[in-house]
Amino acid sequence: MSTIDYSDKIPNNVNLSEDRTLQRALEQWQPNYLKWWDDMGPDGSQNFDVYLRTAVSVDPQGWAQFGHVKMPDYRWGIFLNPAEQDRKIHFGDHKGEAAWQDVPGEYRANLRRIIVTQGDTEPASVEQQRHLGLTAPSQYDLRNLFQVNVEEGRHLWAMVYLLHKYFGKDGREEGEALLERNSGNADNPRILEAFNEETPDWLSFFMFTYFTDRDGKFQLCALAESSFDPLARTTKFMLTEEAHHMFVGESGVSRVINRTCQVMNELKTDDPAKLRAAGVIDLPTIQRYLNFHFSVTIDLFGADESSNAATFYSTGLKGRYEEGKRTDDHVLKGQFYKVLNVQNGQLVEKEVPMLNALNEVLRDDYIKDSVGGVERWNKVIEKAGIPFRLKVPHKAFHRNIGLLKGVKVAPDGRVVSEAEWNANRDNWLPSEGDRAFVASLMGRVVDPGKFANWIAPPVMGINRQPVDFEYVRFA
Numbered sequence: 001m002s003t004i005d006y007s008d009k010i011p012n013n014v015n016l017s018e019d020r021t022l023q024r025a026l027e028q029w030q031p032n033y034l035k036w037w038d039d040m041g042p043d044g045s046q047n048f049d050v051y052l053r054t055a056v057s058v059d060p061q062g063w064a065q066f067g068h069v070k071m072p073d074y075r076w077g078i079f080l081n082p083a084e085q086d087r088k089i090h091f092g093d094h095k096g097e098a099a100w101q102d103v104p105g106e107y108r109a110n111l112r113r114i115i116v117t118q119g120d121t122e123p124a125s126v127e128q129q130r131h132l133g134l135t136a137p138s139q140y141d142l143r144n145l146f147q148v149n150v151e152e153g154r155h156l157w158a159m160v161y162l163l164h165k166y167f168g169k170d171g172r173e174e175g176e177a178l179l180e181r182n183s184g185n186a187d188n189p190r191i192l193e194a195f196n197e198e199t200p201d202w203l204s205f206f207m208f209t210y211f212t213d214r215d216g217k218f219q220l221c222a223l224a225e226s227s228f229d230p231l232a233r234t235t236k237f238m239l240t241e242e243a244h245h246m247f248v249g250e251s252g253v254s255r256v257i258n259r260t261c262q263v264m265n266e267l268k269t270d271d272p273a274k275l276r277a278a279g280v281i282d283l284p285t286i287q288r289y290l291n292f293h294f295s296v297t298i299d300l301f302g303a304d305e306s307s308n309a310a311t312f313y314s315t316g317l318k319g320r321y322e323e324g325k326r327t328d329d330h331v332l333k334g335q336f337y338k339v340l341n342v343q344n345g346q347l348v349e350k351e352v353p354m355l356n357a358l359n360e361v362l363r364d365d366y367i368k369d370s371v372g373g374v375e376r377w378n379k380v381i382e383k384a385g386i387p388f389r390l391k392v393p394h395k396a397f398h399r400n401i402g403l404l405k406g407v408k409v410a411p412d413g414r415v416v417s418e419a420e421w422n423a424n425r426d427n428w429l430p431s432e433g434d435r436a437f438v439a440s441l442m443g444r445v446v447d448p449g450k451f452a453n454w455i456a457p458p459v460m461g462i463n464r465q466p467v468d469f470e471y472v473r474f475a
Contacts, residue, residue, distance in 0.1 A: 011056040011077035014161065025164040029175055033156075036179045037072065040127045042149055043134055046072055047475035050146045051462065053244075055079060055154070058237060066463045068473060074150045078161045080233035089227040091323050091330040092316040099229040103166050107315055111228060112167055114317060116174050117191055118219060118235075119159030120181065122152045124195035125208070127183035132205055135442035137452035141202070143462065143471035144248045148209060151241045158234050166230065193400070194296045201438045202455075203256060203281060207293035210249025210373060215300045217242050218321055218366045225319025250373045251458060254380055256281055258456040261384035270386070276437055279453045283381070283388050285438070288430045290390060291411055294370065295398035301363040303402035304339040310355035320358065321365045337361060340396055341403050345415050347396055359402075367395060398429065446474065 010016060016023065038046065049068040056062045058079050087099040103111055126149050136142035156178065163171035181188050189196045194212060199205050220242060223235040260280045264270055272282035302309065312318040313332065320326065328335065337357035338349040354361070371392050378389050394413035396404045408421040411428055426433075441454045449468025451457050461467045 009075060010157075011054075011062075011075050012079065013058060014078050014080060014165075016078065019165075022161075022165055025172055025175075026161075029160060029164070029172075032176065032179050033076075033153075034072065036123065037126075037153065040123070040130060040182065041153075042071065042126075042129075042146060043131050045133050045146065046070065048146075049473035051143055051465070051469070051471045052147055052150060053463070055237075055241075058082065063240065064463075071146060071150060074153070076150070076154045076157045078157055079237045080230060081236040083229070083233065087229060089316050091225065091319050092227070092314045093331070094227055094316045095330055097227075099232070100227055101229055103228060107228075107317060108167070110312065110315070111231070111317055112163070112170065112174065114223065114312065115159050115162050115231065116178070118223065119156055119163070119174075119178050120191045121195055121216065122156040122159065123178060124181075124183045124190040124192075125199075125212070126152050127190075128195065128197070128199040128208070129205060132199065132202060135202065135444055136446070137202055137442075137455045138445050138450060138457070139448055139471045140451075140458060140461065140467060140469075141252070141455075142446070144252075145205070146472075148213075148245050148248060151245070154241070155238050158238055162230060162234060192300055194300050197296060200435065201442050202252070203286070203289055203438050204293070206249050206252030206256065207289050208249065209245045210253060211293045211297040211370065212300070213242060213245035213249060214370060215297050215366065217246065218301075218362055218369070221321045222318050222323075222362060225323040227316030246373075250376065252455075253286070254377055255456040255458060256454065257283070257286065257377055257380050258384075259454055260286070261381060261386055262456070264386055265384060270388070279441060281438060281441070281454055283386075283390070285430070285434050287390055288428065288434060289438075290374070291393045291397065292429050294392055298363055298366065298395060299399060299401045301366065302359040304360045305352055305356045305403070306359050307356060309358040310353075313355060313358050321362055339403065342407050342415060347409070347413065347415060363395070367392065393428075446472070 047070065049070055051066060052069050052074060053064045053066050054069070054075055055077055056065055058081060089095055089097050089099055129145065129149060132145055133142055136145065160175045160178065163175045167174070181190050183190050184196045184198065199208050217239065220235040220239050224232050224239065226232045260275065260283060263275060263278050263280045267274060267278060269275065272284055275282045323330065332354045335354040336351040337354040337360060339352055339357055339360050340347050341350050374390050374392055381388055393411035394409060396407060396409040396413060397411050399405060399407065408416050408418060410416050441452065443452060445452045448470050457467055461469050462471065
């Protein structure tokens, strides 16, 4: 007998109630997921009533239903964007053929690997952020953290659905393994290194949701082009939720900057020591956090030259960002792209076949997009009349993958000696002292409408609610 009410407990548009095989797989997986959420999800929050957005269908009315809910009772649904009739493959060697509704046998291993790698990032970020609720700067921010967490959980469900539905026993085993790996675990870590980093404070969280969730946007956009139609439709719906995560990051950093600039003008100083004594985060420290999170995130795109990237594209598994808007032949054979290398102590460009440089193409698209938000942060500083600009560091700075791995490059793009790097490291990346100072500011503020001293309130609340709305009801 079924243990789950499929229309209520797992909102979906994949006919779950009619798919007995999938039901059995999910009935086995769901208790393990809830145990993982209890063990590794937001710390000490299980009894809070949180004002959350829940997707119960893909139409505008059902996509965003708001209400107070206890997080273990959140309805993690499975949604695919509506099917595009007679969809055709529009890039790679199969261009012009009908999109696949099932997994072609010869691409099974690569498709599974892509889905598992994407799926692994979702619970990883929940694990990285699990203690942040204990130091939230406001109820508004606490609610946003929890919204990000439950949506990362839903994105895990989306990937597990694909594994269970299309990959049989292998898929079920991979679904279990997604709950067994843990961020930062020495014996069984998450697949991608950025998802094993700690997110120890709220400035890190805001930078993570701005930079690393933006990587998620670009990876999902590339997968939304996939010739495997269920993957394309799944990731398109995930993108509607990813936008909120980036909003949390961009607006969060903006509010930190806004508060710092207020205090700079009140005290008429840009001295970091005086600003820290006043309980705000100085702009040079914000720049160092930016440098760290940007550089760690651009490593997520992979090696500059990659035969895997070429294979994924040519076989139609993963496209480029906004593939349909590009005006080339969408096959790319005989085309070239420039990547960076080091010769005689200098960064130089070299041309490589574009198919092998597709990680770099996606990284460059991401960098252009990232710069836009940083410029919006600079407008906050400019409006305050302060002569300081935040900058995205050079893409060769602090890299740990590909041709630039371990090359010592300053934020301005100069290749430097080991000695110069060591002398300046704490000027370019957060020092232990920076992290200890930021950690010292992390007290918990839970009264509606109240905010920690180091961050400004938002301009408006969530879903047209006032800023001092009771976003979280504590047990």
